[in-house]
Amino acid sequence: xxxxxxxxxxxxxxxxxxxxxxxxxxxxxxxxxxxxxxxxxxxxxxxxxxxxxxxxxxxxxxxxxxxxxxxxxxxxxxxxxxxxxxxxxxxxxxxxxxxxxxxxxxxxxxxxxxxxxxxxxxxxxxxxxxxxxxxxxxxxxxxxxxxxxxxxxxxxxxxxxxxxxxxxxxxxxxxxxxxxxxxxxxxxxxxxxxxxxxxxxxxxxxxxxxxxxxxxxxxxxxxxxxxxxxxxxxxxxxxxxxxxxxxxxxxxxxxxxxxxxxxxxxxxxxxxxxxxxxxxxxxxxxxxxxxxxxxxxxxxxxxxxxxxxxxxxxxxxxxxxxxxxxxxxxxxxxxxxxxxxxxxxxxxxxxxxxxxxxxxxxxxxxxxxxxxxxxxxxxxxxxxxxxxxxxxxxxxxxxxxxxxxxxxxxxxxxxxxxxxxxxxxxxxxxxxxxxxxxxxxxxxxxxxxxxxxxxxxxxxxxxxxxxxxxxxxxxxxxxxxxxxxxxxxxxxxxxxxxxxxxxxxxxxxxxxxxxxxxxxxxxxxxxxxxxxxxxxxxxxxxxxxxxxxxxxxxxxxxxxxxxxxxxxxxxxxxxxxxxxxxxxxxxxxxxxxxxxxxxxxxxxxxxxxxxxxxxxxxxxxxxxxxxxxxxxxxxxxxxxxxxxxxxxxxxxxxxxx
Numbered sequence: 253x254x255x256x257x258x259x260x261x262x263x264x265x266x267x268x269x270x271x272x273x274x275x276x277x278x279x280x281x282x283x284x285x286x287x288x289x290x291x292x293x294x295x296x297x298x299x300x301x302x303x304x305x306x307x308x309x310x311x312x313x314x315x316x317x318x319x320x321x322x323x324x325x326x327x328x329x330x331x332x333x334x335x336x337x338x339x340x341x342x343x344x345x346x347x348x349x350x351x352x353x354x355x356x357x358x359x360x361x362x363x364x365x366x367x368x369x370x371x372x373x374x375x376x377x378x379x380x381x382x383x384x385x386x387x388x389x390x391x392x393x394x395x396x397x398x399x400x401x402x403x404x405x406x407x408x409x410x411x412x413x414x415x416x417x418x419x420x421x422x423x424x425x426x427x428x429x430x431x432x433x434x435x436x437x438x439x440x441x442x443x444x445x446x447x448x449x450x451x452x453x454x455x456x457x458x459x460x461x462x463x464x465x466x467x468x469x470x471x472x473x474x475x476x477x478x479x480x481x482x483x484x485x486x487x488x489x490x491x492x493x494x495x496x497x498x499x500x501x502x503x504x505x506x507x508x509x510x511x512x513x514x515x516x517x518x519x520x521x522x523x524x525x526x527x528x529x530x531x532x533x534x535x536x537x538x539x540x541x542x543x544x545x546x547x548x549x550x551x552x553x554x555x556x557x558x559x560x561x562x563x564x565x566x567x568x569x570x571x572x573x574x575x576x577x578x579x580x581x582x583x584x585x586x587x588x589x590x591x592x593x594x595x596x597x598x599x600x601x602x603x604x605x606x607x608x609x610x611x612x613x614x615x616x617x618x619x620x621x622x623x624x625x626x627x628x629x630x631x632x633x634x635x636x637x638x639x640x641x642x643x644x645x646x647x648x649x650x651x652x653x654x655x656x657x658x659x660x661x662x663x664x665x666x667x668x669x670x671x672x673x674x675x676x677x678x679x680x681x682x683x684x685x686x687x688x689x690x691x692x693x694x695x696x697x698x699x700x701x702x703x704x705x706x707x708x709x710x711x712x713x714x715x716x717x718x719x720x721x722x723x724x725x726x727x728x729x730x731x732x733x734x735x736x737x738x739x740x741x742x743x744x745x746x747x748x749x750x751x752x753x754x755x756x757x758x759x760x761x762x763x764x765x766x767x768x769x770x771x772x773x774x775x776x777x778x779x780x781x782x783x784x785x786x787x788x789x790x791x792x793x794x795x796x797x798x799x800x801x802x803x804x805x806x807x808x809x810x811x812x813x814x815x816x817x818x819x820x821x822x823x824x825x826x827x828x829x830x831x832x833x834x835x836x837x838x839x840x841x842x843x844x845x846x847x848x849x850x851x852x853x854x855x856x857x858x859x860x861x862x863x864x865x866x867x868x869x870x871x872x873x874x875x876x877x878x879x880x881x882x883x884x885x886x887x888x889x890x891x892x893x894x895x896x897x898x899x900x901x902x903x904x905x906x907x908x909x
Contacts, residue, residue, distance in 0.1 A: 253338060254278060254280075255278070255344075256275050256279065256316070257275075257277045257278070257279050257284055257315070258273040258274050258275045258276050259274050259314050260272070260273055260274070260311050261274045269305055271301075273300050273301075274290075274298060275287055275290055275298055275299065276423050276436065277423045279438075282440050286422075294333070294334060295333075296334075300319050300334075301337065302317070302336075302337040303336070311429060312374075312375065312430075313377075314378070315342075316341040316342075317340050318337070318338040322334060322335065345379075346378055346436050347378060347380060347381050347391075347392050347438070348380050348434065349380070349389070349435040349436065350381070350383065351383045352384060355385045355386040356386055356415070357386075362382065362384070363450070366404070366413070367404065367405065369395075369400070369404035371401070371402065374430045374432070374434060376395050376403060378394075380393065380394075383418060387418045388415055388418060388446075389415070390413050390415055390449055392441075393405050394407070405451065411451045412450055415448060415449055416441065416444070416445060420441075421437065422435045585786050589752060635712055635727050636712070637709075637710055637711075638702075639707055640706070641819065642707060643821075644820065644821060645821070645822040647826055648677065648826045648827070651677075651822050652673050652674065654703055654818045655700065655704070657818060658700075658818055661699075661817060662695060662808065662811070663803050664803070664804060665802070667871070667876065668802060670871065670872065671876075671877075675795050675884065677866065678863055679795065680737065680771050680827055681827060681866070682859070683761070684762075684795065685758060685775055685794055686774055686794070686797070687777060687791070687795065687796040688774070688775070689777045689796060689797070689798055689799065690778065690780070690798055690799035691799065693799050694744070696797075696799055696802075697741045697743075697776040698711065701772070702819050703817070703819075704739055704772060704820070705737055705770075705821055706820050707732060708731050708732055708733060708736055708821060709739045709741065711743060712727060712741065712742050713744065714749075714750040715748060719750050719753060721760075724757060728740070728769060729768070736822065736824060737771045737822050737827070738771055738772070739770050739773070740774070741774040741776065742754075742774070742776070743776050744776060744778055745775060745776075746783055751787045754787075755791070761773065771827070789889065793860075793885050793889060796884060797884055835865055835868075836865070837865045838874060840864040840865075843902070844857060844860070847886070849901065850894050850897050850901075851890055860881065864881065867880065867881065875902070878902055879899065879902070
């Protein structure tokens, strides 16, 4: 036999004298334990049957009952309750917990709620505890319902309610009869009382004060004895409550126009309490703040001038420190560049190009290499230009399809191929170079150049020794048609001094309208760690794509020999129309909000909005575009911690691009 706590949910059936009690909890050792699997522990519907039912029992009744397992035909007829009520126990108690929309610091609102009542659809048959939003329990106390159907406290006007931290186990129940959740707990309040809520009314607080004053014939002659009597009225209370009541009595008595001398007696009494001394200190500090502000206002001009001079001094010191840091970084970078160049010169010596010519079978690839040895050595370039039959694309859409097809031939996954293709279009539209790094950077760059520019694609291996921007620009005279998209592929720049010259050339290229310059610049870097940090930062937000994370068939030589790769070109005018950027982005606002929480981003807003408009495609998920932008356009230029935080905020940890 065991004891349960439950509620009657169902009506009596007209032809039978029984009801079903919904089991909410089991009762043992003065504690309520919520039933986690009611339909399993109390088949068949988490209920027990009560029969016969005493008169006057209605739906919604809460109570404790002892129950015992049926030994009749339950097994053969499992549709009935497995248990029967033995008897109701009327001397056990519980508390109902009521959640209120106030924190403990809102004590005035809570006191008002207790004194004036609150709305609740259920009928309270026990004492209640109020649960604040900051997890404190107030009470218990018994409520009663007024004629206005408000639940007010059923106690006198001089009650203190206990305040505890809520560490109790609660039984949660959705009462379908009233349409709300209800919460119950046992009466074992084991936690220490942390404070008290004073529910005394104003009338109660000043009642004895007025009575004592009334007994004196002359209000002005209030004796010390009278003051002591007034203090004794609340001597049984905690000191903090005593202080608060005397303070309120003073405030209320002033409304009745008691003489100022009498009020002084109360104030003298208050000075005995540490809380009042703390309040005095607080008021003094407030006064000091006011006086300080007054002095500041009177001398505002001098103070502002002083603050301005301090700010200027701080700015000058910061500028000096910044310049010193830049000088140190420049010296370090120059030293690194000199050391790297010297080492590369030793490694490559002076026969790099002849060695590569001997080792790589370019003739079998169908590539034409200039054999004018003196010419290419003077120009410090190894320039490769191919000739093959090309197709002409009608529009940008056809170009994208060809790019995706050619990239798919080297086993790049289709969605990644589409993102690479659209990023390449962005490089043309936004006049930015595109960098591929990793073991397959050369192959991808070549495939893109052949697909877009065909015979107007140049492949250049910068000379380690004598590379210059003038030599680079002179190579563009090899272009045949100026009205078609032209591209150049700078290979393995980490093995040359190109990184020293490229930033200045790219600055010129971005603003130049010279038709002989290429519309697309591809840069391939196999050993990314060989580049200096300053070179990367000078190319801020240039797309950098890691080819090591892509599955690539690097045998482009066979694909070219079999004419499998599409070798084509497209006129320049479709890009001038810029139609790709007229659509709206559905994901950019979310991306911008996340990124701005991690790094300053306002000045880059418009350029990244264009990237989103270009990259978004109905065949790509929005999250895939966001992750691509972060990893290709942001990650190379910010710290790993910032990148991880942005990706985490975008909820893309499990997506692999």
